[in-house]
Amino acid sequence: MIRETSPETNDDATATAVITAGDYLNKLAGESIERLCREKLDSGVKRLVVDFSETEIINSIGVSILLDVIDSAKKHDAKVVFAELREDSRELFDMLGLTKHVTIV
Amino acid sequence: MIEQQPKLIHAFGALAELGQEVANKNNFQETIRTSLHLVSGALGIMRGGVARYSRFGRELNMLAVRGLGDDFPLSLSLCMEDERQFLANGLNAIEVASARVLPFFQVYSVSIDAKGIELLVPLIIRDEIVGAMFLGEKATGEPYSTYEIEIICAMGRHVGVAIAQRNLMAEIERRAEENRKLFDDLRTTYHDTVKAFAAAIDCKDKYTEGHSVRVGKYSEIIANELDWTADQVEGAATAGYLHDVGKLTVERKIINAPYRINAKESAELNKHPAVGFEILQPIHHPFTDVPLAAKYHHERLDGRGYPDGLIDREIPYIAKLVNLADSFDAMTTDRPYKARRPAGDVIDDMRRNAGQQFAPELVVAFMRGMLRELAGDAKEKRFRRLLGREYMEAEGLTTTLRSALNELRPTSEMTRIDP
Numbered sequence: 001m002i003r004e005t006s007p008e009t010n011d012d013a014t015a016t017a018v019i020t021a022g023d024y025l026n027k028l029a030g031e032s033i034e035r036l037c038r039e040k041l042d043s044g045v046k047r048l049v050v051d052f053s054e055t056e057i058i059n060s061i062g063v064s065i066l067l068d069v070i071d072s073a074k075k076h077d078a079k080v081v082f083a084e085l086r087e088d089s090r091e092l093f094d095m096l097g098l099t100k101h102v103t104i105v
Numbered sequence: 106m107i108e109q110q111p112k113l114i115h116a117f118g119a120l121a122e123l124g125q126e127v128a129n130k131n132n133f134q135e136t137i138r139t140s141l142h143l144v145s146g147a148l149g150i151m152r153g154g155v156a157r158y159s160r161f162g163r164e165l166n167m168l169a170v171r172g173l174g175d176d177f178p179l180s181l182s183l184c185m186e187d188e189r190q191f192l193a194n195g196l197n198a199i200e201v202a203s204a205r206v207l208p209f210f211q212v213y214s215v216s217i218d219a220k221g222i223e224l225l226v227p228l229i230i231r232d233e234i235v236g237a238m239f240l241g242e243k244a245t246g247e248p249y250s251t252y253e254i255e256i257i258c259a260m261g262r263h264v265g266v267a268i269a270q271r272n273l274m275a276e277i278e279r280r281a282e283e284n285r286k287l288f289d290d291l292r293t294t295y296h297d298t299v300k301a302f303a304a305a306i307d308c309k310d311k312y313t314e315g316h317s318v319r320v321g322k323y324s325e326i327i328a329n330e331l332d333w334t335a336d337q338v339e340g341a342a343t344a345g346y347l348h349d350v351g352k353l354t355v356e357r358k359i360i361n362a363p364y365r366i367n368a369k370e371s372a373e374l375n376k377h378p379a380v381g382f383e384i385l386q387p388i389h390h391p392f393t394d395v396p397l398a399a400k401y402h403h404e405r406l407d408g409r410g411y412p413d414g415l416i417d418r419e420i421p422y423i424a425k426l427v428n429l430a431d432s433f434d435a436m437t438t439d440r441p442y443k444a445r446r447p448a449g450d451v452i453d454d455m456r457r458n459a460g461q462q463f464a465p466e467l468v469v470a471f472m473r474g475m476l477r478e479l480a481g482d483a484k485e486k487r488f489r490r491l492l493g494r495e496y497m498e499a500e501g502l503t504t505t506l507r508s509a510l511n512e513l514r515p516t517s518e519m520t521r522i523d524p
Contacts, residue, residue, distance in 0.1 A: 027139065027142070059118070059119075059122065059146070060115070060118065060119035060122065060142065060143045060145075060146030060147045061122075061139065061142040061143060061146055062146065063145075063146035063147075063149065064141075064142035064143070064145040064146035064150075064171070065142065065146075067145060067146070067149065067150075067151055067171075067172075067244060068171060068172060070244075071151065071152065071172045091111065092111075092115065095111060095112050095115070095149075096112075096115075096146075096148070096149030096243075096244055096245070097149045097243055097244030097245030097246065097247075098149060098244055100244060100245065100246065101244060
């Protein structure tokens with residue numbers, strides 16, 4: 001069952017923020033993630049980890065918002081890490097070029 | 106093509122979502138913002154913007170932007186040549202690299218190059234430019250392929266339709282507002298004309314100066330007490346203002362006779378309701394009963410009125426209302442042959458004649474309005490303004506009104522309530 005969850009953050013002393021994406025990365029969830037990422041970047045975070053372990057579906061709006069996060073991170077000299085990607089999500093990001101701008105773990 | 110299949114499936118999904126977004130008629134700004142996300146997310150486009158075209162200013166005004174930063178112009182001007190070329194291009198993407206010759210790309214080359222804008226898609230609906238999409242480089246860093254450009258153009262048509270729909274709605278709203286103002290102007294003109302007529306009627310009769318205006322105001326008070334709609338109240342007031350318009354054709358010496366007029370003069374005077382009807386009938390009134398009020402405002406429930414001796418149900422309701430207002434004013438103003446009657450007498454007269462001359466529920470409404478004002482429950486002191494403070498403060502008036510109201514029971518069997 002697809003459910004939307006609020007992203008969660010876990011900060012540590014090395015200026016890394018972990019943001020957990022929900023199960024469906026659409027406009028609503030994407031905007032929450034983007035808002036949270038911007039807050040973290042503005043507060044000096046240099047490494048943004050987006051955890052996709054719960055994410056089953058990512059639509060075009062979700063992709064576009066992730067591109068915005070990548071763009072914002074570049075402007076803040078920060079790195080974006082995509083973690084726990086499912087195979088189909090990874091294929092989608094490869095196909096659209098997102099993986100060229102992030103580190104996959 | 107086979108290896109491009111997942112990309113196509115993803116892009117078509119975005120196209121379907123875009124169609125739904127445009128059809129949903131959500132908030133326009135939000136629709137455009139979502140559309141830009143869908144186009145960008147469909148093909149992994151790093152940055153871009155959607156602008157609406159203003160034909161009059163010949164400007165592209167940004168509605169939504171992604172990643173273009175604060176220094177990208179929010180409004181971009183086109184010259185006639187740009188406009189002509191964009192139209193000639195149709196709904197096809199223009200590759201910036203091969204269109205440098207156009208004045209538009211020369212004027213904005215710094216901004217366009219700084220943001221890596223690679224494609225400009227004019228949004229053309231029914232041979233008119235409605236907007237444009239600016240699209241930057243893809244996240245893959247690869248150039249746009251032919252089929253990707255086709256997908257972008259297909260999505261552009263949806264975005265163009267959304268903008269064209271919005272433009273159309275704005276035009277409809279503008280025209281509706283224009284019509285509303287015209288209607289208000291017409292209504293004001295109509296009211297002014299009605300009041301001018303009432304003043305003209307009243308000028309003819311030096312003894313009952315202001316009679317038509319007062320009857321208009323009393324009619325309005327009764328209609329308000331009956332909880333009629335604003336339009337109906339306005340109609341009642343208009344009927345009151347114009348009820349005596351037929352008197353314009355009656356000789357001044359008869360109207361102003363300082364004695365009780367004889368039978369011949371009376372017959373002449375009694376023609377005024379029918380004449381009034383003839384005058385008012387050809388005019389297209391916003392309120393249909395106005396001519397009928399003029400014609401029948403001297404009819405009585407018991408059939409002893411004129412010109413046709415109609416009985417209760419045969420008399421238009423508005424005429425019954427104006428009849429009461431007219432009679433009340435006749436009783437409460439000085440006439441050449443008779444001084445005005447004390448307030449208590451007038452109330453008593455109305456009570457006694459309820460069901461004979463007057464519709465009882467109208468008498469009740471009228472008295473209730475008067476009592477409310479005396480009790481201080483009315484917003485305006487309209488009776489006091491029309492009758493004078495002293496008259497309204499006559500001793501025992503409140504008691505007389507209460508007693509009359511207690512006695513009166515609207516006889517619904519006799520009268521029709523609906524206006």
